Amino acid sequence: MSNELLSPAEMSEADRLTIAAGPTDGIDLMRRAGEAVAAVVLKRYPAATHVHVLCGPGNNGGDGYIVARILAGSGVGTTIWASGTPRPESDAALAAAQCPVKPRPLSDFAAEAGSIVVDALYGAGLSKPLSGDAAKAVDTATALRLPVVAVDLPSGVSGASGQILGKAFRAEVTVTFARKKPGHLLLPGRERCGEIVLADIGIGDGIIAQLAVSTFENVPDLWLREFPVPAVDAHKYKRGHVGVFSGGPGATGAARLSALAAARSGAGAVTVLPPANAMQVNAAHLTSIMLRKADDSVDVDAFIGERRPSAFVLGPGFGVGEKTRKFALALLTSGEQRDTSTRIDGLVFDADAITSFREAPDVLFQASRQPDAPALVMTPHDGEFARLFPGIADDVATSKLARARLAAARANAIIVYKGADTVIAAPNGLAAINRNGAAWLATAGSGDVLSGIIAGLLAQGMPAFEAACAAVWIHAEAGSRFGPGLIAEDLPRALVPVLRELVEARTGAL
Ligand SMILES: NC(=O)C1=CN([C@@H]2O[C@H](COP(=O)(O)OP(=O)(O)OC[C@H]3O[C@@H](n4cnc5c(N)ncnc54)[C@H](OP(=O)(O)O)[C@@H]3O)[C@@H](O)[C@H]2O)[C@@H](O)CC1
Ligand SMILES: [K+]
Numbered sequence: 001m002s003n004e005l006l007s008p009a010e011m012s013e014a015d016r017l018t019i020a021a022g023p024t025d026g027i028d029l030m031r032r033a034g035e036a037v038a039a040v041v042l043k044r045y046p047a048a049t050h051v052h053v054l055c056g057p058g059n060n061g062g063d064g065y066i067v068a069r070i071l072a073g074s075g076v077g078t079t080i081w082a083s084g085t086p087r088p089e090s091d092a093a094l095a096a097a098q099c100p101v102k103p104r105p106l107s108d109f110a111a112e113a114g115s116i117v118v119d120a121l122y123g124a125g126l127s128k129p130l131s132g133d134a135a136k137a138v139d140t141a142t143a144l145r146l147p148v149v150a151v152d153l154p155s156g157v158s159g160a161s162g163q164i165l166g167k168a169f170r171a172e173v174t175v176t177f178a179r180k181k182p183g184h185l186l187l188p189g190r191e192r193c194g195e196i197v198l199a200d201i202g203i204g205d206g207i208i209a210q211l212a213v214s215t216f217e218n219v220p221d222l223w224l225r226e227f228p229v230p231a232v233d234a235h236k237y238k239r240g241h242v243g244v245f246s247g248g249p250g251a252t253g254a255a256r257l258s259a260l261a262a263a264r265s266g267a268g269a270v271t272v273l274p275p276a277n278a279m280q281v282n283a284a285h286l287t288s289i290m291l292r293k294a295d296d297s298v299d300v301d302a303f304i305g306e307r308r309p310s311a312f313v314l315g316p317g318f319g320v321g322e323k324t325r326k327f328a329l330a331l332l333t334s335g336e337q338r339d340t341s342t343r344i345d346g347l348v349f350d351a352d353a354i355t356s357f358r359e360a361p362d363v364l365f366q367a368s369r370q371p372d373a374p375a376l377v378m379t380p381h382d383g384e385f386a387r388l389f390p391g392i393a394d395d396v397a398t399s400k401l402a403r404a405r406l407a408a409a410r411a412n413a414i415i416v417y418k419g420a421d422t423v424i425a426a427p428n429g430l431a432a433i434n435r436n437g438a439a440w441l442a443t444a445g446s447g448d449v450l451s452g453i454i455a456g457l458l459a460q461g462m463p464a465f466e467a468a469c470a471a472v473w474i475h476a477e478a479g480s481r482f483g484p485g486l487i488a489e490d491l492p493r494a495l496v497p498v499l500r501e502l503v504e505a506r507t508g509a510l
């Protein structure tokens with residue numbers, strides 16, 4: 001698997017383990033890193049009149065000295081602008097000593113139109129905001145619109161968090177090594193990386209496996225083996241039954257969007273559960289989706305006992321308040337009285353189900369912690385996240401990845417922390433960062449569809465973390481492929497080609 005994302009600490013551990021295993025040593029890794037960057041520069045910018053290599057004092061700078069040596073050796077006009085000097089006897093010092101291009105001070109950095117910049121100032125070792133000559137170099141490159149090729153990360157972007165410390169370069173291409181880092185996927189860092197090229201520098205899969213990495217890019221490889229494909233003899237209830245709670249007569253659309261998405265995602269049966277006064281309006285809009293009144297928890301209990309649903313969506317259009325809290329807690333604690341045949345596999349709480357607990361989140365978290373509680377997936381956007389996890393949301397020094405992980409542990413739930421860089425985190429520390437979304441998905445009702453997909457997959461027995469990751473990816477993929485003009489009503493149908501490809505990939509992989 002090559003979808004692991006390595007923190008700076010994990011990357012340096014991979015480096016250490018590789019060197020310890022031999023025969024590769026540090027300078028070999030640096031040479032391969034520099035060669036990979038130089039190859040990208042030569043291939044992508046054959047017409048560049050001049051290359052300015054900016055070298056920092058650490059190993060990122062060391063990679064830069066190798067790049068400069070190769071480019072100069074290939075006949076490309078090359079200037080090195082250095083900030084500080086490498087520590088004596090370090091790999092970077094060796095790389096600098098072997099480089100025939102004499103460095104000039106970064107404070108004098110000047111460039112001309114038509115040239116390009118290789119940014120090898122700081123990578124994994126970025127330790128403070130960019131300032132002084134480095135910040136000035138960012139301004140110069142930006143003002144002259146020079147194409148920037150970043151070594152490992154655009155200087156100023158934190159590899160761990162994607163945050164920008166002070167200022168950062170905006171690269172056209174970022175060449176990174178062995179595996180991507182969270183900062184390549186999390187915003188705003190992602191926008192500064194441009195295209196990401198992953199270079200093999202000889203850190204083997206066996207070394208990465210030893211790191212027991214818990215952060216991944218959300219790609220199908222992560223969850224495809226759990227993706228449900230119906231057995232030949234499947235009847236509709238074997239394919240899972242999803243219940244979706246509807247709001248009152250003026251707020252029923254969200255539930256129907258969720259319900260349709262759950263059905264498209266493969267749930268064999270889906271029931272919309274409105275209060276009595278919203279039965280008619282729902283009935284007028286539903287065909288294959290079933291309908292049943294759910295005014296109170298007695299109705300919900302009867303539904304569970306008779307129809308054996310395996311997953312529920314609660315929240316979209318449902319309203320904020322006591323009734324929502326009651327329904328949520330009843331669903332979470334329903335396992336206590338039930339035998340395994342009426343056990344609910346999974347719950348998706350979104351929108352109003354999240355906001356309803358803003359005054360007393362611990363009541364929700366305690367319920368989800370009970371041993372018999374169904375798996376819970378919550379899908380907050382920024383505002384909902386802040387309502388449910390005030391202490392965590394306020395900590396702006398941490399990354400979105402870290403905040404999602406803390407929230408998942410606190411709530412004992414899978415947290416789908418939505419946004420252009422959606423993070424999915426589990427209470428056991430596993431996390432994935434999504435990046436196949438597009439701005440078209442930011443449209444009313446899009447989140448209701450996402451909740452429905454998650455529930456559809458949960459109902460078919462997909463484990464909750466994998467179901468959430470798969471749903472986020474499928475939803476984003478369908479929306480990105482649809483493109484301009486997308487409205488939430490389009491999404492359930494737009495899922496079809498994406499699902500077809502996944503089923504083919506899954507059955508091909510069986
Ligand atoms: N690990 C691997 O497998 C491989 C790693 N490789 C390469 O090594 C890179 C990591 O190297 P690295 O650890 O030496 O850190 P690096 O990014 O050069 O920065 C450290 C230096 O910069 C300084 N500094 C930091 N921020 C600053 C700021 N804002 N303003 C001013 N100074 C600042 C910092 O100062 P200090 O924090 O000590 O005060 C220190 O002197 C990695 O990104 C990749 O390119 C490859 O060769 C292949 C194999
Ligand atoms: K860099």
